Amino acid sequence: MGLLIDRQGRAQLVIVGDTGAIYIPELPRSRQGTARLRGLRLVHTHLADTLLSQEDMMDMLFLRLDSVGVLTVDEFGGPERFQYAHLLPSVVSGAGAGEQEAEQGGRAADGEEGENKGYRVFPAVPWDRVDADFNALTEALEDEMARALSDARVADGDGERAVLVSVGTQPRSLQELYLDELQELARTAGIAVVGRIVQRVPQVNHKLILGKGKLAELEVLCLQGNAGMVVFDGELAPAQLRNLTDATERKVLDRTQLILDIFAQHATSRAGKLQVEMAQLQYTMPRLVGKNRAMDRLMGGIGGRGPGETKLETDRRKIRDRISRIKGELETLRRQRGYARDRRAKARVPVAALVGYTNAGKSTTLNTLTHSDVLAENKLFATLDPTTRRLRFPQERELILTDTVGFIRNLPKELKEAFEATLEELEAADLLIHVADAGHPEVERQIQAVESILTDMQLHEIPSVLVLNKWDMLDDEARFALRQAHPQAICICARTGEGLDGLSAAIISRIDWERGMVVA
Ligand SMILES: Nc1nc2c(ncn2[C@@H]2O[C@H](COP(=O)(O)OP(=O)(O)OP(=O)(O)O)[C@@H](O)[C@H]2O)c(=O)[nH]1
Numbered sequence: 001m002g003l004l005i006d007r008q009g010r011a012q013l014v015i016v017g018d019t020g021a022i023y024i025p026e027l028p029r030s031r032q033g034t035a036r037l038r039g040l041r042l043v044h045t046h047l048a049d050t051l052l053s054q055e056d057m058m059d060m061l062f063l064r065l066d067s068v069g070v071l072t073v074d075e076f077g078g079p080e081r082f083q084y085a086h087l088l089p090s091v092v093s094g095a096g097a098g099e100q101e102a103e104q105g106g107r108a109a110d111g112e113e114g115e116n117k118g119y120r121v122f123p124a125v126p127w128d129r130v131d132a133d134f135n136a137l138t139e140a141l142e143d144e145m146a147r148a149l150s151d152a153r154v155a156d157g158d159g160e161r162a163v164l165v166s167v168g169t170q171p172r173s174l175q176e177l178y179l180d181e182l183q184e185l186a187r188t189a190g191i192a193v194v195g196r197i198v199q200r201v202p203q204v205n206h207k208l209i210l211g212k213g214k215l216a217e218l219e220v221l222c223l224q225g226n227a228g229m230v231v232f233d234g235e236l237a238p239a240q241l242r243n244l245t246d247a248t249e250r251k252v253l254d255r256t257q258l259i260l261d262i263f264a265q266h267a268t269s270r271a272g273k274l275q276v277e278m279a280q281l282q283y284t285m286p287r288l289v290g291k292n293r294a295m296d297r298l299m300g301g302i303g304g305r306g307p308g309e310t311k312l313e314t315d316r317r318k319i320r321d322r323i324s325r326i327k328g329e330l331e332t333l334r335r336q337r338g339y340a341r342d343r344r345a346k347a348r349v350p351v352a353a354l355v356g357y358t359n360a361g362k363s364t365t366l367n368t369l370t371h372s373d374v375l376a377e378n379k380l381f382a383t384l385d386p387t388t389r390r391l392r393f394p395q396e397r398e399l400i401l402t403d404t405v406g407f408i409r410n411l412p413k414e415l416k417e418a419f420e421a422t423l424e425e426l427e428a429a430d431l432l433i434h435v436a437d438a439g440h441p442e443v444e445r446q447i448q449a450v451e452s453i454l455t456d457m458q459l460h461e462i463p464s465v466l467v468l469n470k471w472d473m474l475d476d477e478a479r480f481a482l483r484q485a486h487p488q489a490i491c492i493c494a495r496t497g498e499g500l501d502g503l504s505a506a507i508i509s510r511i512d513w514e515r516g517m518v519v520a
């Protein structure tokens with residue numbers, strides 16, 4: 001038997017179960033999102049002499065109960081011992097706090113094992129010696145939660161707050177690296193990350209991705225960091241997105257949606273906006289079934305970016321129409337760009353294109369080389385539209401330098417298609433200047449990712465120069481190692497302009513100025 005008791009001490013619900021369990025019906029959604037407790041505590045009986053179980057803890061977590069208590073019953077139905085537990089307001093630090101398996105009933109009572117899971121379990125006492133003021137306890141808890149919350153607000157502004165999750169078959173260390181990148185993406189999108197979960201599994205659970213234990217851990221992190229959003233690394237299938245949204249009662253995003261969101265924020269030109277809208281529509285359409293609050297965001301939530309809220313109500317047919325109209329318009333823009341390219345080709349002005357991982361310093365390099373003022377900032381995908389500048393060398397030599405959208409590993413397929421027109425600029429290039437961020441811990445992996453994308457796009461035959469940028473961030477040892485690994489590379493500091501003479505010389509020497517073509 002179980003009672004759900006409100007803060008005035010009134011029983012709101014009486015639940016009668018069988019010998020093994022009670023089933024708590026779906027409760028109305030909690031007030032004011034995630035910061036507060038539900039205002040109900042559960043007291044229930046265990047017919048055997050077992051104390052609070054893992055199941056009880058999960059109920060407390062998922063329902064955000066003020067507390068959960070158990071009363072054990074002897075063979076004659078008389079009360080014996082009472083034990084209770086409540087959630088902890090402190091922010092659980094670090095990921096993977098709970099690798100522990102589900103505990104069996106009774107064990108939770110011993111020791112403070114629950115501490116790092118975000119709840120506290122009190123020792124059992126005889127039922128007539130219970131001495132706890134549940135209201136005072138709850139009040140103190142909510143106070144502390146509110147305080148932790150406002151501290152966090154001060155620390156990271158008022159953006160949305162999210163917990164990042166990676167579940168996969170890859171080694172944990174690799175998943176951590178991917179999460180680092182996801183965290184950078186989140187930062188760029190204006191989302192504060194309040195927790196991370198990494199789990200290595202032999203096989204990913206198709207329905208929910210996360211097992212029940214991890215889902216509980218996620219709930220703890222969200223609750224304590226007051227996160228209204230969960231971001232998964234990788235792509236979620238439509239059904240997974242729905243299941244996770246239901247299970248967590250929070251907005252659920254995957255990496256692709258996050259990238260699309262950033263693109264939507266950064267798109268400025270007509271073509272850029274259309275391309276992003278098309279990618280969003282293509283990715284969103286199969287995910288439109290059912291109610292998913294992630295769509296609020298995806299479909300133009302904050303600040304009205306993206307295709308806009310009203311489109312949410314439109315049916316698939318309209319979306320399909322919209323996609324084909326956008327395709328038409330993009331085709332026109334693409335043709336116009338083609339003409340411009342043809343003119344340049346006729347004039348025999350050689351073209352060099354800056355390519356590279358996002359945030360490597362492509363725009364900064366363009367700025368310093370051509371004394372321009374293109375937007376360069378410490379954000380991923382700051383540049384979406386190709387920008388061209390003329391670059392003059394001595395002896396009347398001149399070339400066109402193009403800045404392009406950055407690459408990222410596992411570039412979502414929808415984006416690749418949508419940005420085809422932009423990336424077409426690259427096909428016409430005589431020389432690719434591959435800018436890499438030498439100061440990034442993952443520089444080698446990023447260089448490889450860029451090279452494999454170039455191969456994918458069949459651009460690997462275009463001559464290229466590797467540029468190791470942000471050289472200023474390295475110590476001598478790191479410089480030596482990188483030089484060894486890439487003897488042909490040109491080391492520069494685009495911010496100060498150091499090494500750019502070397503880059504100019506390399507560009508000049510790679511281009512056949514008589515024919516406007518590159519020396520093979
Ligand atoms: N320390 C250091 N930072 C640099 C250097 N060059 C660029 N940066 C910084 O790196 C960040 C990214 O530079 P961008 O030029 O915007 O990079 P990008 O490759 O155009 O990036 P996206 O367009 O976002 O893909 C900025 O904060 C720059 O100030 C450098 O030589 N040294």
Ligand SMILES: [Mg+2]
Nearest residue numbers: 362363382383
């Ligand atoms: Mg840029």
